[in-house]
Every structure is written in C-alpha cells, then in structure tokens.
Amino acid sequence: MFLELIGTLVAGLALAGVVMALNRLLGGRLPRWLAPVAAGCGMIGVTIASEYGWYARTRAPLPDAMQIIExxxxxxxxxxxxxxxxxxxxxxxxxxxxxxxxxxxxxxRLVDLYLFGRWAPVSKLPVLVDCDGFRRANLADGAEFGADGAVLNADWRQPPAGDPLIVATCEV
Known part of the structure; x- marks a missing residue:
C-alpha cells in the first residue's frame, strides 16, 4: 500500500513536470492551472490502473497447484x-x-482454502469437504478426529448446488 502511494505521488509530480516543461517550450502559452490538473489526472489514472491490475499481479506468482475457485x-x-x-x-x-x-x-477430503483481498492479508482456512454428501465444514477453530478418522465436532454447511469449493476439491 505504501509503495502504491509513492507511485501515485511520483506519477502526479511527473505529469506536472511534463506540463511545466511543455509550457516552458511553448513560451508560457499554457494556462497555469494545467499542471495541477495534469498531476491530479495522472494520480487518478495510476490509482485506477493499480486497482485493475491487482488481481493479475497477485494471481501471477501463485504456484500451479493453486486453483482459483471464485x-x-x-x-x-x-x-x-x-x-x-x-x-x-x-x-x-x-x-x-x-x-x-x-x-x-x-x-x-481436507483442503486448504486461501482468501485474498485487495487491502487484506492472505487468510488460510482448512476446510473439510464431504464429496458424497455435498457439504463442507470450516475447521478454523481446530478439529477433533475420532478413531475411525471422522471429524467429531464439524459444523457442516449445505451450500447451494455447484459450490465452487466442493466441485474443485472433489475433482482433485
């Protein structure tokens, strides 16, 4: 976030500098208000580009084993x-x-679910998926397993049909 702020400020200063240099080359014929307007437009443009590019920049370095489900x-x-x-x-x-x-x-099946947000740290959540019953349970608070391997204190949720987490986990 700090680097984006610095980049936004640098873009604003750079565009203001370009307008000021252009004004000097033209002998002062440009209006005085054009430099701050150019700086503001440049800062807005960089902010918009940063917002739209965040997903691609965040997704690119993920390993091949990571499947984006939603x-x-x-x-x-x-x-x-x-x-x-x-x-x-x-x-x-x-x-x-x-x-x-x-x-x-x-x-x-037990799978690690990762939640990514624009201004939030990445969260990792273990999720138990019942492929036969098409249900899932978050195991964030820990889980107790019985002797037969069944989860004893799971809070099972029945999501709507086609839930991307269940479909992706059961296809693996």
Missing part, C-alpha cells in the same frame, strides 16, 4: 467507471496439492 468484483458509486468495467478486489483459491484424504473416510 472471484468477487467490485462496483462503487464513488467509482462510476466500475459499473461499466468492474474490477476484482477479492478471490478465493484452493491448494490442490494440499488435498488430504483418509482411507477410513473415502468420501471426505
């Missing part, structure tokens, strides 16, 4: 251009390489 697009009244072209400000991914199974519970 994205959340942002629209805001104070950013009217987002109603025309929304940008991704959050997404969820599973680590397909972390899927664990138990021979005693063949229909269940």
């Amino acid at each position: 994205t959340v697009e942002s629209r805001a009244l104070y950013r009217p251009w987002t109603y025309v072209v929304p940008f991704v400000n959050r997404f969820a991914a599973i680590d397909a390489g972390s899927v664990r199974t138990n021979p005693a519970q063949p229909g269940q």
Whole structure:
C-alpha cells in the first residue's frame, strides 16, 4: 500500500513536470492551472490502473497447484467507471496439492482454502469437504478426529448446488 502511494505521488509530480516543461517550450502559452490538473489526472489514472491490475499481479506468482475457485468484483458509486468495467478486489483459491484424504473416510477430503483481498492479508482456512454428501465444514477453530478418522465436532454447511469449493476439491 505504501509503495502504491509513492507511485501515485511520483506519477502526479511527473505529469506536472511534463506540463511545466511543455509550457516552458511553448513560451508560457499554457494556462497555469494545467499542471495541477495534469498531476491530479495522472494520480487518478495510476490509482485506477493499480486497482485493475491487482488481481493479475497477485494471481501471477501463485504456484500451479493453486486453483482459483471464485472471484468477487467490485462496483462503487464513488467509482462510476466500475459499473461499466468492474474490477476484482477479492478471490478465493484452493491448494490442490494440499488435498488430504483418509482411507477410513473415502468420501471426505481436507483442503486448504486461501482468501485474498485487495487491502487484506492472505487468510488460510482448512476446510473439510464431504464429496458424497455435498457439504463442507470450516475447521478454523481446530478439529477433533475420532478413531475411525471422522471429524467429531464439524459444523457442516449445505451450500447451494455447484459450490465452487466442493466441485474443485472433489475433482482433485
């Protein structure tokens, strides 16, 4: 966030400097207000480019085992251009390489779910998926396993059909 702020300020100063240099070359024929307006437009442009580029920059270095299962697009009244072209400000991914199974519970799989947000730290959440019953349980508070490998204190949720987390985990 700090580097984006510095980049935004540098872009504003650079565009103001370009306008001032152009004004000097033209013998002072440009209006005085053009330099601060150019700086402001440059700063807004860099901010917009940063918002729209965040998803691609964050997704690019992820390992191949990470499967993005859901994205959340942002629209805001104070950013009217987002109603025309929304940008991704959050997404969820599973680590397909972390899927664990138990021979005693063949229909269940344990997977690590990662939640990414534009201005938030990455969160890791272990999730138990029941492929046979099409349900899932978050194991954030810890889990107790019985002798047969079954989770004893799971808070099972029945998501709507086609839940991307369950579909992606059960396909692995």
